[in-house]
Structure formats: structure tokens, C-alpha cells
Amino acid sequence: MRSMRARLATGLGAGLATVLFVFGLVFYLYFRYVIQLGFDETLYRKAWLFAGSVENKGSAGLEFEMRGLQDSDYSRRMDDDFVEIWDESGTRIYRSPVLGASDLCKSSTIPENPRYSDMTLPGGQIGRLVAFTFIPNIDEDDVANENEIKPAGSNAARQLRIALAAPRGGLDASLRRILGGLIIGGLLLLACVVTTVWLTVRVGLRPLNRIAVETSLIDARNLSHRFDVFGLPPELTPIAERLNDLMKRMQASIDRERRFTADAAHELRTPVAELRTLSEVGLRETENEHPSIRVFLSDARAIALHLEGLINALLTLARVESRSERADRKVIDLAENVTTTVADMGRRRPDIKLETAIPSTARVLADSTLVRVMLDNMFDNVAEHTTQNGAVLVSLQFCEAAWHLKIKNSAVGLTAKDLSHVFDPFWCKSADRGGSSHFGLGLALVAECAQLMEVRLRASIEGGNMFVIDAEWHAAKVGQEADGRQTNPATTVR
Amino acid sequence: MQTIEWSPKMRVLLIEDSQRLSEYVARGLRHAGFAVDAAADGENGLFLAQSGEHDVVILDLMLPKRDGLGVLAALRAGNSNIHVLVLTAKDTIADRVQGLNAGADDYLVKPFAFEELLARVQALVRRVYGIKKTVLAFGPLELDTTKRQVRRDGKVIDLRPREYTLFEYLALRAGQVVTRGEIERHIYDELAEPMSNVVDSAICSLRKLVDSPGGPSMIMTRRGHGYIFGETGE
Numbered sequence: 026m027r028s029m030r031a032r033l034a035t036g037l038g039a040g041l042a043t044v045l046f047v048f049g050l051v052f053y054l055y056f057r058y059v060i061q062l063g064f065d066e067t068l069y070r071k072a073w074l075f076a077g078s079v080e081n082k083g084s085a086g087l088e089f090e091m092r093g094l095q096d097s098d099y100s101r102r103m104d105d106d107f108v109e110i111w112d113e114s115g116t117r118i119y120r121s122p123v124l125g126a127s128d129l130c131k132s133s134t135i136p137e138n139p140r141y142s143d144m145t146l147p148g149g150q151i152g153r154l155v156a157f158t159f160i161p162n163i164d165e166d167d168v169a170n171e172n173e174i175k176p177a178g179s180n181a182a183r184q185l186r187i188a189l190a191a192p193r194g195g196l197d198a199s200l201r202r203i204l205g206g207l208i209i210g211g212l213l214l215l216a217c218v219v220t221t222v223w224l225t226v227r228v229g230l231r232p233l234n235r236i237a238v239e240t241s242l243i244d245a246r247n248l249s250h251r252f253d254v255f256g257l258p259p260e261l262t263p264i265a266e267r268l269n270d271l272m273k274r275m276q277a278s279i280d281r282e283r284r285f286t287a288d289a290a291h292e293l294r295t296p297v298a299e300l301r302t303l304s305e306v307g308l309r310e311t312e313n314e315h316p317s318i319r320v321f322l323s324d325a326r327a328i329a330l331h332l333e334g335l336i337n338a339l340l341t342l343a344r345v346e347s348r349s350e351r352a353d354r355k356v357i358d359l360a361e362n363v364t365t366t367v368a369d370m371g372r373r374r375p376d377i378k379l380e381t382a383i384p385s386t387a388r389v390l391a392d393s394t395l396v397r398v399m400l401d402n403m404f405d406n407v408a409e410h411t412t413q414n415g416a417v418l419v420s421l422q423f424c425e426a427a428w429h430l431k432i433k434n435s436a437v438g439l440t441a442k443d444l445s446h447v448f449d450p451f452w453c454k455s456a457d458r459g460g461s462s463h464f465g466l467g468l469a470l471v472a473e474c475a476q477l478m479e480v481r482l483r484a485s486i487e488g489g490n491m492f493v494i495d496a497e498w499h500a501a502k503v504g505q506e507a508d509g510r511q512t513n514p515a516t517t518v519r
Numbered sequence: 520m521q522t523i524e525w526s527p528k529m530r531v532l533l534i535e536d537s538q539r540l541s542e543y544v545a546r547g548l549r550h551a552g553f554a555v556d557a558a559a560d561g562e563n564g565l566f567l568a569q570s571g572e573h574d575v576v577i578l579d580l581m582l583p584k585r586d587g588l589g590v591l592a593a594l595r596a597g598n599s600n601i602h603v604l605v606l607t608a609k610d611t612i613a614d615r616v617q618g619l620n621a622g623a624d625d626y627l628v629k630p631f632a633f634e635e636l637l638a639r640v641q642a643l644v645r646r647v648y649g650i651k652k653t654v655l656a657f658g659p660l661e662l663d664t665t666k667r668q669v670r671r672d673g674k675v676i677d678l679r680p681r682e683y684t685l686f687e688y689l690a691l692r693a694g695q696v697v698t699r700g701e702i703e704r705h706i707y708d709e710l711a712e713p714m715s716n717v718v719d720s721a722i723c724s725l726r727k728l729v730d731s732p733g734g735p736s737m738i739m740t741r742r743g744h745g746y747i748f749g750e751t752g753e
Contacts, residue, residue, distance in 0.1 A: 294608035298629035299540045305633035306547035333630045340610070 030230050037222045042215055049211045057200050064196050065141050068155045072139075072189035075108050079118075079161040081183055087112065087161060089119050107146060107190040111135075113183055123147070129188040130156060137184075146190060151197065156188040232257050236265060248276040293336050301329035338466040341398060342450070345473050353392045354478075356501040359428055360387035360421055362400055367419055370404040377411055382420040387428045388501040391478045399474035402467040403494060407434045409467075410492070428498045436492040444484050448472035529644060529688050530554040530705050532573040534564030534590065535606065536582050540629075544577070547633050548640070551667065552684030554706055561585025565593050572704060573601060575643045577636075580607040580618065588621050595622040602643040606631070641665065648691045655690060657749060660729060660737060662690045669729060676728055681706065685721055686729060689738060689748035698745035722746060 027035075080088045089110070110119040111132035120128075127147045139157040146152040161183065236252060243250050250272065252265040304326035311319050360383050371379055411417055415435035422429050439447075446452045450469035471494075475482040481497040531553045535541040538559065545555040556573065558564035561582040568576050568590065576594075580587035591603060604625040605618045615626045624646070625639050641664060645651070655662040661670040667683055669676045678686065685706055689697060702718045722738060730736045739747050 291608055294610075294629045295537050295540065298608070298631065299537060299543065301630045302540055302543045302547065302633055306543045306550065309547060309633070310550055329630060344611075 029233070030226055033226045033230070034222055037226065038219050041218045041222065045211055045214055045218065049207050053204055053207050056203055060196065060199060060203075064153060064193065065155065068141070068153055068189060068191055069139055069157075071106060071191070072108075072155050072157070072187055073159075075106075075110065075119075075189060076159040076185070076187050077162060079110060079185060081161040081163045083163075087118055087183075087185070107152065109188045111186045113185065118185070129154060129190050132186045132188075135186040135188060143193065144190060146192060150192045150194055152190040153193040153196070154188060154190040156186065158184050158186050161185050232261050236261060240268070243272065248272045248279065289339070291340070293332065297329050297332045297336060300325060301333065304329060335464045335466075338464050338470065342466055342470050342473060345395065345398060345470060345477065353394075354390050355393070356388050357391055357393050357396060358386055359389045359391070359396065359430070359498060360384050362396055363387075363419065363421055363430060366400040366404045370408050370417075374408045374411065376414050377408075378414065378416045380416070380418045382418075382422070384421060384423075387421055387423070389428055389498040390501045391480075391498065395474040395478055399471050399478075399480075399496075402470045402474075403432060403496075406467045406471075407432060410434065410436050412437055416491075423500065426500055428500055430496045430498070431493065433487065433491045433493045435490055437490060439486055439492055441486060444486065447484050448482070529684060529691075530556065530573045531640060532564070532567055532576045533557045534559075534561070534568070534576065534582065534587070535579040536560060537579075544633075544636070547637070550680060551637055552680035552687075553640070554684075554704075559583075561587065561590045565590045568594055568601060569597060569599065571599075571601075574647050575640050576601055576603045577606050577640070578603050578623070580605060580609055580614075588618070591618075591621045591623060602646060604636075604639055604643060606636070638665070641667075650691065657690060657693065657737065659731070660690075662687060671729065671731065678725075678728060682721065682725055682728065685725055689746065693749040694747065696741050696745045696747050701745070 078089060082088050106121060107124050107129055108119065108121040109117060109124065109129045109132075111117050115132045117132070125147055129144070135156040135158060137158045139155050142154050142156075144152055144154045236257075239250065239252055251269045254262055254265050254269070257265055304322045307322040308319060308326065311322065364381075364383055367379070367381060367383070371377065407417055411434040416433075417435075418431075418433040420429075420431045422431070448468050448471070449465075451465040452469075453465045472482060474480075475496060479499065483495045485493045485495070487493050531548055533541055533545055533548070533555055535544065535557070536559050541557050541559065545557050548555045556567055558567050562584040564576075564578070564582065565585060567573075578587045578590060582590070585593075587605065587607065591605075594601060594603070602624045603622065604627060605623040606627050606629065607614070607618070608629045609618075610628040618626050624643055627636060627639060645653070645664060650664075653663065653665045655664070659672050661668075661673075663670065664687065667680075667687075669678055669683065669686055685702065688702070688705055699718045702721075706721075707717060722740075726736050726738055730738075737748060741747055
């Protein structure tokens with residue numbers, strides 16, 4: 026979807042440009058009409074001047090008197106005008122010299138009322154023609170009676186036809202100048218309009234842009250941000266205020282949830298300590314006696330240890346979440362951390378067939394505490410869920426400016442559908458939690474740590490029975506080899 | 520400001536407001552041979568700690584009336600050198616650092632393994648006596664403070680917990696006269712009845728167990744004073 030700025034600018038610009046164009050066109054057409062009207066009127070008056078110079082002498086016929094014209098204002102250019110006059114029978118009675126042998130038009134097509142049209146004059150220039158029918162002047166001294174001025178067989182006075190044309194080059198040049206001026210002026214105006222629209226939209230949308238930029242910085246780990254309402258336009262103030270209120274409530278809710286998790290875990294420590302101490306002191310006192318009671322005490326101790334593990338996991342999760350604003354980022358050696366954790370896992374599950382491909386060094390930018398929590402829980406999960414004598418493959422490879430830690434372990438029963446849940450807190454594949462020391466928090470902790478460190482985390486299943494976790498860390502740039510190459514990858518198989 | 524005159528004893532003060540936890544920890548320590556006094560709030564705990572009767576204080580931090588750090592600060596302000604083990608649910612590094620900087624000698628987070636608590640208390644007791652070694656030899660006798668065993672010529676002598684504690688107390692003060700009253704206060708806490716001959720009876724039983732038959736006793740009586748360990752004679 027196009028941005029508001031683009032839509033506003035395009036809409037306003039196109040609208041104003043259209044208005045400019047329409048106005049310009051209307052203006053041009055009107056101006057052309059007015060100018061042409063004036064030209065036509067001039068043409069008509071000129072034609073009447075010629076028409077007025079024709080006298081109906083009655084029985085003596087028609088006389089074309091040029092004296093009047095010579096005294097008129099048009100005498101200077103008289104020779105430039107193209108004139109033809111016909112009588113009612115179509116006989117030409119006058120043709121201006123410049124016409125030569127050409128006719129302006131057919132006399133039979135000349136109407137009574139003036140008709141204007143464009144035509145090509147002899148010599149090729151474009152001209153404007155006016156043609157009409159007129160009754161020539163009558164000199165009463167020369168006419169004895171009314172009938173003398175009527176043609177034979179007609180009850181009306183003699184009517185002559187006149188066609189007068191003049192070059193319209195000047196007119197056209199003027200119109201072109203006007204059009205050119207309008208176009209240039211219009212383009213300049215359009216440029217001004219576009220600039221004004223762009224500036225206005227940009228300035229006008231600045232508060233909205235500010236809110237958009239600030240909003241893009243907000244995420245679940247940064248809800249303490251508040252929009253500065255002061256200085257916002259009244260249309261945006263309610264939005265900003267509502268957003269501030271929502272974030273405040275969300276932050277408070279998250280803080281309450283974290284505090285609750287931490288407080289609950291904390292409060293549980295003392296009763297769990299009571300249960301554990303009770304069971305351990307009881308086992309000490311009943312050493313070598315009361316075997317049935319010792320069974321109960323052993324179970325009580327096991328319950329206490331399980332609860333202790335759960336409390337520690339919950340507290341760790343709450344603390345990891347609360348580190349969102351205080352996560353350290355420094356260069357640490359991921360390879361060293363992975364090697365240590367893998368070794369611990371190997372000691373815990375000596376039955377596992379372990380294969381590793383870990384370089385001697387792999388520097389990343391990360392929080393060392395979160396890395397430790399993440400790796401501990403990843404490999405705890407491996408130790409917990411890998412089948413007896415199962416295979417585990419651990420690789421750490423550099424690819425596209427990132428270090429990829431891939432852990433594959435044989436696991437039974439996981440399906441593709443489970444993958445969307447493996448990082449959920451308290452999720453266990455088996456609904457029966459009775460015999461397991463697993464809390465379902467390990468991978469939730471891994472996911473939380475990954476999110477805080479911007480580590481991309483993916484879970485998948487390969488070959489139907491291998492559970493794979495792929496974690497992608499940003500490689501450290503400070504002090505890293507320029508091409509990010511890894512040195513001496515060690516592959517061990519046990 | 521009260522000045523506490525330090526004198527070595529083997530008695531533990533437990534300041535913990537959780538009644539159940541206090542009861543079972545005290546029970547476990549007594550079973551291990553310690554004399555244990557208990558307080559359920561900070562004010563009472565401070566009062567008892569300032570009495571100078573104890574080797575080690577096990578101190579909870581979240582206490583009513585006066586919190587654990589306040590008790591600790593008051594003890595140290597009074598120039599008390601009593602050894603303090605903080606026992607608390609506060610588990611962050613900042614909490615540990617705060618507790619140790621306030622004057623605690625050790626820090627243990629709840630829930631804890633009782634064996635670990637016991638070992639840490641024993642370590643603090645050894646510190647009281649300036650002893651680093653865990654196995655002390657007195658001629659043919661050996662005192663193993665970590666295993667809480669007494670051996671003669673390598674062979675373990677079967678002692679009850681209180682018998683062991685008595686032997687340990689005398690052995691750690693070898694060469695010094697230990698009065699009957701000190702033994703009563705140190706070994707028997709409030710369980711001992713006043714004016715009883717429980718100390719004499721215990722010394723007599725202990726001699727029978729640790730002394731070689733027909734040989735001189737390692738525990739000598741100084742009439743009118745008390746007992747002394749390590750001098751052979753009567």
C-alpha cells in the first residue's frame with residue numbers, strides 16, 4: 026500500500042495540475058474565441074465596406090465604386106484582401122487582383138447571413154473567409170421606380186453575394202504566442218504547485234512521521250517509551266495519549282507478571298526448604314531403621330528437589346525477561362562456552378554417541394549470562410530427551426556473517442505439529458508429568474534468551490527421529506578475522 | 520556499646536522465623552551433636568547473639584521486628600566476632616555480596632542440602648578454634664571433624680553424637696581447663712537440667728570409651744576447676 030505522503034502528494038498534485046490544465050484550456054479557448062471573434066468582426070466590416078461600394082443603378086446595372094474604399098482606413102491594405110462579389114445569378118462582378126484566377130468559394134454556397142470559415146488562400150497561406158448575401162446600395166436618383174432594382178421575375182430587390190478572405194497568419198501567430206505563454210506559465214505554475222504540495226505534505230505529515238518512527242522503536246522489551254504529546258496537532262493527540270496509556274498498562278501488566286513469577290518462586294523457597302530439611306533430617310535420624318518411614322522421607326526429599334528445580338527455573342525465566350533493558354553485549358567466545366557445556370552433558374550422559382564439529386574460537390556479541398543460561402538449557406534438554414545410546418551431533422559453523430550452532434539429537438515421538446510448541450513454557454510432549462523431572466521451561470528459557478540477544482532460533486525434525494535446534498548468532502566484528510574464517514574445526518566422534 | 524568477651528564454645532544460635540524450618544534444622548544440628556538455641560525474630564535473635572554464648576549464628580535475612588542485615592550490622596558494630604552463616608531465600612549475586620559485605624562469614628541459599636549446612640557450620644566452628652586441619656591427632660587418638668569420628672589406632676570408636684561433641688570440645692581446647700559450667704552451657708543448651716550431674720556422668724562415660732583399658736586417661740580432672748584434655752596422669 027502506498028504511503029500517505031505519496032497518496033496525498035500525488036492526489037493533490039494531480040488534482041491541482043488537472044485544475045491548472047482545465048483552467049488553462051478554458052482560458053485559451055475563450056481567449057481564442059474572443060480574438061477570433063474580433064478578427065471575424067473586422068473581416069465582416071471589411072466585407073461590408075466592399076459591399077457598400079456596390080451600387081444598384083437600376084436599369085443601368087451595378088456599379089462598383091472604389092472611391093469610398095480609398096478614403097477608408099483599409100485603403101492601405103486593400104490589395105491584400107481577397108474579395109469576390111457575385112450577382113444573384115452567380116455571375117462574378119468583382120474579383121480582387123490578388124486572387125488571380127482563383128475563386129474564394131462557390132457563390133451558390135453563400136448564405137444570407139455571414140458565414141465564417143478557414144481556407145487556404147492562393148499562395149498557400151491560411152486565411153479566414155466571410156461570405157454573405159447583401160442588397161447593394163440604391164441611388165434613388167438613378168432609379169426611377171422600385172421595379173428597376175428587382176431582378177427579372179423577382180419581387181425582391183437584387184441581392185449580391187460577397188466573399189472576403191484575409192490571411193489569418195497574424196491571428197494564428199498571436200494565438201500561438203498566447204498558447205505558448207499559457208503553456209510556459211502553466212508549467213512554471215505546475216512546478217510551483219508541485220513544490221508547494223510536496224513541502225506542505227511533508228511539513229503537514231511531520232508529526233505523523235514522528236509518531237511512526239517512535240512507534241517502530243517500541244517492542245515488548247521497550248514499553249517504557251512514551252510519546253511526547255506536547256506539540257502534536259489536535260488530530261494526533263488522542264492517538265498518542267491512548268497509545269501512551271496502553272503501553273503503560275501493558276508495561277504494568279508485564280511487570281506484575283514478572284514480579285509475580287519472581288515473588289511466587291521466592292516465596293516458595295522457604296516451604297520447599299522446610300520440606301527438604303524435614304526429609305533430610307528425618308533420613309539422618311532414621312539411618313539403619315524404620316525402612317518404611319525412610320521411603321516416605323525419600324519421596325518427600327525427591328518432591329522437594331523437584332520443586333526446587335522448578336522454582337530455580339521460574340526465577341531464571343523471570344530474571345531473563347527482566348534483563349531486557351539491561352542485556353550486556355560484549356565479545357565472548359561461543360566456541361569455548363559450547364565446548365564446556367557439551368563436556369558437562371557428556372559426563373551426565375556417557376551413553377550418548379556424541380559427535381562435535383566446534384572450531385577453536387567463535388566470537389560473538391552477546392550477553393555472557395544469557396549465553397550460559399541458553400546453552401545450559403539447550404544441552405539439559407538434549408541430556409533429558411535423547412534416547413538411550415542415542416546420537417547427538419553438535420556443530421558450530423560460520424556462514425554469512427553469523428555463527429550457526431546446530432544441535433541434533435535422537436528423539437522419539439516428536440512430530441512436525443509439536444514444533445510450534447517446543448518453545449512454549451511448561452509444554453511437554455507427554456501429558457503425564459508424574460515420572461518426569463522435566464518442567465517444560467528449558468526451551469522457553471532458550472527462546473527468551475535468544476530473543477533478547479537477537480539470536481535466530483529454529484527447531485526442526487530431520488529424518489523423522491532427529492530433533493534439531495539451529496541458533497544463529499551475529500558474529501563479532503571487533504577483533505574478528507576480516508573474512509570471518511574459523512580456525513581448526515575439531516571433529517570428534519565418541 | 521556492649522563489648523563481648525569472646526570465648527570459644529560449640530553452640531549454635533539459629534535465628535529463623537519459619538517455625539517448621541527452625542525446628543527441623545535445630546533437630547538436625549542437635550542430632551549431629553550441637554547445642555542449639557533458637558530465636559524467631561530479629562530483636563530476640565540479636566539479644567541472644569550478644570550474650571556471647573554461641574560459636575556460630577545461623578541467620579535468616581527476612582525476619583520480623585528486625586531484619587537479618589540489621590542484626591548483623593548491630594553485632595559487628597558491637598565488635599562481636601561471632602561467626603555468622605546467612606541462610607536465606609535471597610539468591611542473587613547482589614544479595615550474596617550484600618550479606619558478605621555486611622559481615623557474614625558464609626551464605627547459604629534456601630532450599631539447601633542439610634549436609635551442606637552441617638558442613639558449613641562445622642567449618643565455621645573450626646575457624647573459631649583457628650583450626651584448618653580436619654583431622655587432629657592426640658597420641659593414639661584421632662579426631663576427624665568432617666566425619667565426626669574418633670579413632671584409636673585407626674579404629675573407629677562408636678560414640679553417640681553428644682559424646683562426640685563433648686570429646687571434640689575438650690580436644691579442641693586441649694591443654695586448657697574446661698569448667699563444668701562451660702561444658703553445660705556449650706553442650707547441653709536448654710535441655711540440660713540445672714544442678715544435675717550430667718556433665719560428670721558424661722565425662723565418666725567418655726573416659727570408658729576413648730581411654731585404652733588399663734592405660735592413663737586422656738581426660739584429667741582438676742579438682743575445683745574442671746577438666747583438661749591431653750594431660751596424662753590420674
